[in-house]
Structures are given as C-alpha cells and as structure tokens.
Amino acid sequence: MLVRIGGEVKNYPWGSKNLIQDHFGLGVSDREVAEVWFGTHDGGESKIQGSNQSLSEAIGSKLSFLVKFLAAQSPLSIQVHPNSIQAKEGFAKENAAGISLTAAERNYKDDSHKPEILIAITPFEALCGFRPRAQVLEIFLAFSESEPRFGELAALAATDASVEEIFMELMEDRALAERFSKSVESLDSDSIAEQARLLTVGLLEKYPGDTGALVALLLNQVALVPGEAIFLPAGNLHAYLSGLGLEVMAASDNVIRGGLTTKHIDKAELSRITDFSELGNPVVATKKLAEGLIEYPVSASEFRVYRAQITGTNLLADLDLPAGAVVVCVNGEIAIGTSLEEREVLKKGEVVFVSQAKKFSLSGSGEAFVVLGS
DSSP states (O other), rough: EEEEEEEEEEOTEEEEESHHHHHOOOOOSSBOEEEEEEEEOOTTTOTTTTTSHHHHHHHTOOSSSEEEEEESSSSSOOEEEOOOHHHHHHHHEEEEEETTTTOTTTTOOOSSOOEEEEESSOOOOEEEEEEHHHHHHHHHHHHHOOOOOHHHHHHTTTTTOOHHHHHHHHHHHHHHHHHHHHHHOOOTTTTTHHHHHHHHHHHHHSTTTHHHHHHGGGEEEEEEOTEEEEEETTTTOEEEEEEEEEEESSOOOEEEEEESSSSOOOOOHHEEEESBBOSSSOOOOOEEEEEEEEEEEETTTEEEEEEEEEESSOEEOOOOSSOOOEEEEEEEEEEETTTTEEEEEEEOOOEEEEOSSSSSEEEEEEEEEEEEEE
C-alpha cells in the first residue's frame, strides 16, 4: 500500500504566516499556521488524498505515532510530558474528579506518554533540559552585580539545594520577572550570562511578568542547524522558540505547562513529573546506516526516524514495516517505489503512507524523512 495523505492544519497564535508556506510553496496565508499533522490522531486525522476516507479507515487501525510540521514564529510554552505510569494515574484521577476533557484546567487528555523528537528543517532554536549547575551559578553571579535578588539565588545555587528548589524560587517570583528587563544590566556579549539575559528579556517582551521567562535561565539554549534534532523524553522541561521543524511523537496530547502561556499552569503537577537532573548535550547523536541514510536513535518504542538525502542514485531502504511508515519530502523531489511495484513522486511538502512492502527505494534529488511505527 502506497498512498498520498493530506495534513490537518492547526492555526495557533505562536505560528507563522510564512515559515511553512514559503518553505513548501503553499502561498500566502492571512493566518498563523503553527502545525500540520499527519497521522491518525483524533485531534486531526489525515485523509487519503483525493477522497474523504481517513487514514485509519484505509488501514483499519491507528498509528502509534504522529508526524507534524511545526513552525514557531513566537515561543511555545515551557512544558513537560508525563511517563506512561504518570499519564495513566493522572488521566484516571482527573476522570474520577469529573473534570471534562475540554476543561481549561485539565492536564491529562489521555492515558499515554508523549516522547517526541524535533528535527530542524530550517535553523531552529529551543530550550531543552537543565543546564549544568556551574552555568546556572555563573549566570546568577553575573546578574547579581545589578540585581541583588540574583545574589540570593546564587547563594542558594552554591549550596546543596536541589534544582527543584531553585526552580520553584523562580516560578514564584513574579516581582523579579516584572523588573528583570530594567534591573539586570547588559554584560559581555560573548558570555553565557549575556546570552541568557537577552533570551529572558526577549521572552518577557512577549510574555510580560511571566515567571516562565526566569525558569528559562535554568535550561539549555539549543541552536539546531537543519538535520540536527533534540529528543524530549518524559520529564524533560523544554520550549520551542523559533524555526521550522519536523516533529514526531507518540500519539498523545498530554502537556503540563510551566510558563510562557496564558493557558492553565499546574505548578504542583509540573514539579512532580519534571526530571530535574542536568542534561549534557541535548542534540541527538545520529547513526549512519548507509550512504545518504541516517537514523536518529531515541528511546521511544512508538517510532523510529530516518533521514534520507538522495543525490541522483537509488537508495534502497530495507526496513521492517510492522505498522507502516510515513515518508515526508522536505526538500527537492524524490520518487518512492515499493517491492509491490507501487510508485509515487513527491515534491517538497508532500507525504505518503506506505505499508505491506518490506522494501522500498528512494531516488531523485532531495531530502526525506521516514518515520516507522511499532
């Protein structure tokens, strides 16, 4: 089975009027396009191109993963996702409490975890996991020269206080968030502290008084080049800041927010499920499988992700397809053929679903991502 599928467009305020449209040649939009979903998620299911049949109807089942184009013109909320046990417990607890699935204060929309990977299509900036403690202390000490409150926070960071304690101090200090941009003076332009200051000032311009902008000081700032990726397992506190990327996740909608948003924030639940351990290099180390084919090895059982760069020669992908695959062309033009003698030519932005064929080949000149389900 080899069929073209359409995407479900999501218009959110943090999206862009040009990132997805320009890159994929979709024309001018008068609304912010934030995401385009490909999969069988109830929140936005793909249809077989040229028909009204949904993908799940065509294949007789649901996919274990969801693929998205994601375009961030403005920062998304600082957020974290639960693990499987936390999701099941949280979903059951909120159901028992009679909280509607559509209620603003609802944390758990389903009983599944939501590991996800974000791969940059254009340069992409994000926050991902907690910085090393030494960097946090360096930033606080630099800020303390003009803002005394950071002297107190530096003293706390220099003790054996947990990262969670420091995190909660920042989460609760709205007064500091309100005066930060004026009270913390500029520093050496090459310093980590100045980069962190500029980030926080920029976030506060968009979200005045939001303590999530202070929490960002504790997180790794990541600048991805096209093809690089970050993986976000359960408990990883993160935020997407800007750029166009391909996001792949388990098919869940569980998000616990911690700031940079007007939506519901549950500080207690956020603190309970966040992993406060330091994260070294957040960028995923890829694995070369063949010339032009790499894998992004991550600890998610619901999906595997590959990047194929084709330059005129045939690339044979001998991959097991237990639940099918989604193939997304993000640059150039590629042809996909299967061992069942099916063939489709994809241009930039076009997507197919393939199953029942153990082998498929890619040819042409371009770049595609292949996402396999479990």
